[in-house]
Amino acid sequence: MAAHVSLCAFLAVGPQQQLQPSLHIPPQAKQGKVVVVGVEPTYLGLGKTGLPVWMLVGFGAERLGADMNRLLALLFHQGVLDEQFLQLQQLQDETSPNFVSEVVTIFFHESEKLLTSLRSLLMMVEGDDDQDHEGGLEYGKIGVHLNQFMGSSSSIGAKRVRNVCLAFRAASDHHNRHGCLRALEQLEHEYCYLKNKLHEFFQLEQQKVLAAGVRYPMNHYNNNNNINS
């Protein structure tokens, strides 16, 4: 796999980088075979074709996949996600190819609403500090929202979000406004972090799909390969 290694050495394109060199893909490319033509030779100075090597040889998808896995591993390690997320991934197949991203999108949408409600409820409670009676109503609603938030976050495997919800609910049960505020802030923080990371993850996935659609026949490339130059 020396060739592989050397190819990777030329991999100067980061996962986020749009692989859109001045590449004119002839119609043949649509079938998954690309004949590299008209590529600017100065493009990253990679190989004769001018395209990123890993892309040319179909490593793009793999690379992106590796990045995705690394990201996931990180999130698992941090406790942001748990195995439920893996279950969701396993559910994704040909019949529902975008299942995970769809579910997560719905989750984000619903969560934003929940967070907004939670914040407004807590603000209302603030005003009625001296009236436990009124606060009770808000805390009750907060509890209901939190219950839903817990259910949805646990369903997609957002472990940390769910745990913060637990703490939040405990504070709300005790009518601890200060504790609730802290928990809410923490919840918003965790949620934002999760959202960013998952966005990143799905971007990688998108790019992977794109990259996987561009395949260069290995032998064809090898025949013309002059990577080591």
Added chain:
Amino acid sequence: MTVEQGVGGNQDQFPIGMRVLAVDDDLTCLMVLETLLRKCQYHVTTTSQARMALKILRERRNDFDLVISDVHMPDMDGFHLLEKVGLEMDLPVIMLSANGDPKVVMKGITHGACDYLLKPIRIEELKNIWQHVVRRKKTDNRNNVDSAVKPHSQSGEATSDHKLNKKRKDQNGEEDDDLDENGNDNDDPSSQKKPRVVWSVELHRKFVSAVNHLGIDKAVPKKILELMNVEKLSRENVASHLQKYRLYLRRISTVANQHANMAAALVSTDASYLQMGGSLTGYGLHNVAGNGQFHNGAGYRSVNPNGMLGRLNSPAGMSIHGLPSSGMVQVASHAQGGRNHLTTNQRQFQSGISNADVLQGMPVSLELDQIQTNNKGLNYIRQHIPPATETTTAAFPPDMSMVVGSGSNGSFMVGASEKPLLLDHGRCNENWSNASAHSTGSTTLFLDHCDVPSRSSLPIHLQGTKADLGCRVASAGSNGAQMMSNAPQQSWDRLAAPSYNHFNNVGSSSVNLSIQDNGVVDMINQRWDANNASLLRTPSFSSTGQSNFLDTSSVKHNGLSVEIPRVSIARQPNQQHNLQTGHSHFGSLEDVAGFMTTREWTR
């Protein structure tokens, strides 16, 4: 909300193709659940609203094998839905929740859930849910004599219920386990759409009287069947019905116990009521009699009407569903049995009342469509009170309708709202004003209205009690359960004329059928504890009145307009109750009714 059409299940490769209805207001979980179920190769239909789920089930009951529902939903409590589905369609229901608190789990089980799953759901758990369907089918097949009955039919599922709900508190093995004894054709002659037995008012009345005769603790399906002496009724039908009835009573007693303080506060100090109430313990509905104690009804709020009402509903629903009278009958029987000190007249009243109460407690909503102003209720009353004769919607049906009415079809009669009906023995008039002051919930107003009409229909000797009952029943709920105080001695005629008008006015103004949790239930509980007897009376009264009332007036509460016409008292066995609207109300009414009825005999 995604609703897909469920195709008839492929039974050949069961569990593949099992048709599941998934209900969850959380769209994220719903989507995950749907995909998981699809992965298990089930047919999935999803909805995020409980009402829609019920609608779907009612329309296409035979299109589903299993229902999975979330516990906490905004439009309807999951337990409530659970009971309804269990009673109406007799489908296995699995509860879902992020909350794994044992108390909540127990609640689910007692409400009849086949299983209780915690979120996040794993596919391994879903792969086994088909067992609940098979279990039910097997028991049904064993019980069904009629081979024409489809495998999905749920008649005679007493045994299956017994097996499936072993954790239920009231499963004390009293029911006859003799499964080999296959009863007669399960189909009640009057039932048309479903193969299951429809418990008509008459049938339920007999059932309740038989149970009371035997004693609720000693009643076994076999003996009940013998006492009832009804053709074409199988022991399994009776067993199943008995189980539901017991559940209902248990639920109501639980609800009542939880709010003993409420009831105590609301207990009417009226001696006459106490006398009437007699030994009916826990029949706190009548507490509010004329003392305006109902104001305490605000306390009910602590009660979660959804939960309670849901529970109440199930038995009530059961009873209402074809058994409007049965609830009452049972109550009455109990009342009769328990009240040694009561005079005969009082006993009669009580039985009538208890019937009424039971009726009220019964989820009338189920029966509302069936409940027409008929004599069924009266027949029931007649049983206890000789003179009872043709009167529209005899106390029984009206009561039922009253309670039920609110629940079903949006026309929620008294206390339809989640709050338990506060049956108040007290004077209707007094209570009404007092009750208005309360704003615990929107229940029971309806009853008041019902009472009035029913009075006229009740037999003469019953009128007095009926009026009381009517007032009382109505009071529960709305605005702190307006308590109608009925002078026990009021004659029907007297009541009918002036009170009707009064009540109508009061009712319309004070009827607050908003469904409010907790308050009503609490109130009812307390009342029950305090005044059992009075409570009994009220329900019957209100039910009769209610039917009339329902037909003539529409109460608007909290934006919910009571569809009076829909709440027809008469119960026709072949009529399927249509709970399309006012579910929330229904729930409350049912619950209240159920609650009240259970209180009746729970003592």
